[in-house]
Amino acid sequence: MIKTRKITMLAIIISQALVLHYIEGFIPVLAPGAKLGLANIMTMVTLALFGFKEAMIVVIIRSVLGPLLGGSITGILYSLSGGILSGLVMSVLYLNFPSYFSLMGISTAGAVFHNIGQLLTASWIFGTLGILYTYLPVLMLAAVVTGYFNGLVTRYILNYLGNKLDIKV
Amino acid sequence: MDTIMSFKVFGDRSAKKAMNKAVDRVKEIEEHMSSTYKDSDIVKINKAAGIEPVKVHDDTFYVIKKALEYGQLSDGALDITIKPIAELWGITSDNPKVPTKEEIDEKLALVDYRKVVLDEENKTVFLEEKGMGIDLGAIAKGFAADEAVRILREAGVENALLNLGGNVITIGGNPDGRPWRIGIQDPRSQETGEPHLAIIGVADATVVSSGDYERYIEEVYEKTGERYHHIFDPKTGYPADKGLMASTIISGSSIDADALSTILFVMGYEEGFKLIEKLDNVEAIAVTANKEVYITEGLKGSLIQSNDNYRIMD
Amino acid sequence: MIMDKFMKPKIGDLFIYLFIVVLIGLSLLGLRTMSIDRSNTVVQIQLDGKVIDSYEISQEGEIEAREIRVDSGQGGYNIVRISSEGIAVIDANCPDKLCVRSPNIKVPGQSIVCIPHKFVVRIIGESQGDNAVDDTAS
Numbered sequence: 001m002i003k004t005r006k007i008t009m010l011a012i013i014i015s016q017a018l019v020l021h022y023i024e025g026f027i028p029v030l031a032p033g034a035k036l037g038l039a040n041i042m043t044m045v046t047l048a049l050f051g052f053k054e055a056m057i058v059v060i061i062r063s064v065l066g067p068l069l070g071g072s073i074t075g076i077l078y079s080l081s082g083g084i085l086s087g088l089v090m091s092v093l094y095l096n097f098p099s100y101f102s103l104m105g106i107s108t109a110g111a112v113f114h115n116i117g118q119l120l121t122a123s124w125i126f127g128t129l130g131i132l133y134t135y136l137p138v139l140m141l142a143a144v145v146t147g148y149f150n151g152l153v154t155r156y157i158l159n160y161l162g163n164k165l166d167i168k169v
Numbered sequence: 170m171d172t173i174m175s176f177k178v179f180g181d182r183s184a185k186k187a188m189n190k191a192v193d194r195v196k197e198i199e200e201h202m203s204s205t206y207k208d209s210d211i212v213k214i215n216k217a218a219g220i221e222p223v224k225v226h227d228d229t230f231y232v233i234k235k236a237l238e239y240g241q242l243s244d245g246a247l248d249i250t251i252k253p254i255a256e257l258w259g260i261t262s263d264n265p266k267v268p269t270k271e272e273i274d275e276k277l278a279l280v281d282y283r284k285v286v287l288d289e290e291n292k293t294v295f296l297e298e299k300g301m302g303i304d305l306g307a308i309a310k311g312f313a314a315d316e317a318v319r320i321l322r323e324a325g326v327e328n329a330l331l332n333l334g335g336n337v338i339t340i341g342g343n344p345d346g347r348p349w350r351i352g353i354q355d356p357r358s359q360e361t362g363e364p365h366l367a368i369i370g371v372a373d374a375t376v377v378s379s380g381d382y383e384r385y386i387e388e389v390y391e392k393t394g395e396r397y398h399h400i401f402d403p404k405t406g407y408p409a410d411k412g413l414m415a416s417t418i419i420s421g422s423s424i425d426a427d428a429l430s431t432i433l434f435v436m437g438y439e440e441g442f443k444l445i446e447k448l449d450n451v452e453a454i455a456v457t458a459n460k461e462v463y464i465t466e467g468l469k470g471s472l473i474q475s476n477d478n479y480r481i482m483d
Numbered sequence: 484m485i486m487d488k489f490m491k492p493k494i495g496d497l498f499i500y501l502f503i504v505v506l507i508g509l510s511l512l513g514l515r516t517m518s519i520d521r522s523n524t525v526v527q528i529q530l531d532g533k534v535i536d537s538y539e540i541s542q543e544g545e546i547e548a549r550e551i552r553v554d555s556g557q558g559g560y561n562i563v564r565i566s567s568e569g570i571a572v573i574d575a576n577c578p579d580k581l582c583v584r585s586p587n588i589k590v591p592g593q594s595i596v597c598i599p600h601k602f603v604v605r606i607i608g609e610s611q612g613d614n615a616v617d618d619t620a621s
Binding site: 093097099100101102103104105108109112116129130131132133134136137140143144155 | 490491492493494495496499500502503506507510511513514517589590591593
């Protein structure tokens with residue numbers, strides 16, 4: 001893919017991730033700092049289209065700009081920790097063991113570690129692991145649902161891109 | 170009188186029993202001395218004003234007697250027969266108003282603690298004139314608190330922190346060895362945003378505050394800035410205006426603290442402190458409208474200032 | 484397309500779900516064995532949305548067991564017990580007594596609610612430092 005096209009696509013992907021991040025903000029929060037992780041859809045898409053490096057760039061830019069635009073500095077901490085951890089996990093699974101996992105499974109793993117990352121940050125901020133123990137169970141259940149949903153959406157996006165925009169997936 | 174209260178009692182499971190017993194006793198006292206509860210002694214006395222004496226519970230008799238003693242001690246600054254004036258203004262009701270001087274003078278004639286007749290033997294109370302009424306609001310909580318403390322101490326409780334409708338009562342100090350840290354409310358906390366103006370360490374003492382910030386006619390305040398609050402001067406029929414925004418009493422006896430905080434507010438700093446310095450086991454704090462804070466000798470050095478808007482005068 | 488192959492559930496997915504179950508189990512275990520958290524812990528009691536009581540859990544030494552009774556007006560009451568095992572509502576006269584049956588709370592963010600009495604006791608994670616008071620005379 002030529003460079004300009006790639007940069008344009010990445011820019012669009014990042015903006016989509018920011019929109020998802022913004023919309024997520026309206027969903028009531030289950031635990032301190034915890035977001036559902038819908039923006040990880042874009043992480044997965046980037047991973048499938050481009051690879052590890054690009055996916056991590058999307059994650060980091062989205063995690064910094066998103067909360068900043070929303071007016072929250074601690075939000076950056078939460079998003080970065082959740083996003084990076086889930087990005088790493090999804091990359092490892094997708095790139096190294098693709099035959100063992102379905103898209104839904106990888107997205108779920110991403111959502112799970114996204115929440116773990118956020119809870120670890122919250123625990124650190126509050127100074128107690130109790131936050132982790134208390135909120136992990138309920139966030140895990142949310143992660144299963146979110147992960148499945150994310151997987152579906154990722155599939156649709158990639159199908160669309162493959163058909164309409166003639167991109168090899 | 171449905172006082173909001175919180176009891177913090179330290180000890181093992183037997184403390185819970187004592188705590189419940191103390192709360193029951195407080196509620197019983199509230200019932201006897203309520204101005205609204207229809208079977209209360211006070212309501213019966215007021216209904217029979219000018220007609221006949223009414224027999225009352227021993228508690229009620231004791232509290233009225235104490236209140237009259239305070240009336241005498243303060244030369245009328247505390248007067249439980251203030252009810253006709255309080256009702257006229259209606260500050261705590263849904264329709265408060267500023268009455269005319271004529272209306273006030275008319276009701277003022279009915280305010281005189283000396284016209285309350287007590288019969289010690291039969292435990293009866295009689296209000297001499299029709300239209301008179303008594304209200305124990307300024308003193309009943311103090312009595313209830315002393316009773317609660319008595320019950321808790323009898324059960325062996327050594328550390329407790331009680332809050333009865335804003336009055337703070339302590340038994341012992343904080344179990345960690347320090348005294349209880351009690352904040353003195355900032356009378357203008359709505360403007361300054363600070364909850365308290367000073368912190369004081371207490372053990373085995375009661376802290377009671379009165380002020381012009383608790384209840385006042387809001388519409389008038391918002392329009393003119395004038396505060397018509399609920400602590401009346403029994404001599405004028407108007408809210409007391411001897412220059413104080415708030416008064417606080419610290420004493421080993423809750424009933425004393427309750428009565429004296431009203432007395433200090435009505436008398437003002439100079440006259441009030443003259444009276445209080447003569448009493449044992451009582452310390453006081455007076456906050457003037459100029460944001461100056463005067464304290465009695467025994468408190469010098471014990472107040473930790475927590476709020477820069479006020480000046481503690483030494 | 485390759486994507487369609489990706490849609491079928493695979494063996495690795497099972498591992499992920501098992502992993503989640505294990506994590507949940509560990510968390511519940513961790514919570515049970517934890518004693519009350521005392522770093523920067525402030526306990527707050529609210530009635531009808533207004534904070535009426537708030538104080539710190541001491542940082543060192545033994546936490547003395549204490550019981551607090553709060554009367555919310557109109558005859559309702561809740562009794563809270565604070566000890567090293569956490570904070571619990573041990574008695575109340577509300578019709579459902581859900582508050583009494585709630586498990587102990589130990590961690591900032593947790594709370595026990597009594598809806599009929601509009602009563603909430605919760606742990607918040609900030610201490611106030613030197614200006615902390617045990618109560619305010621108002």
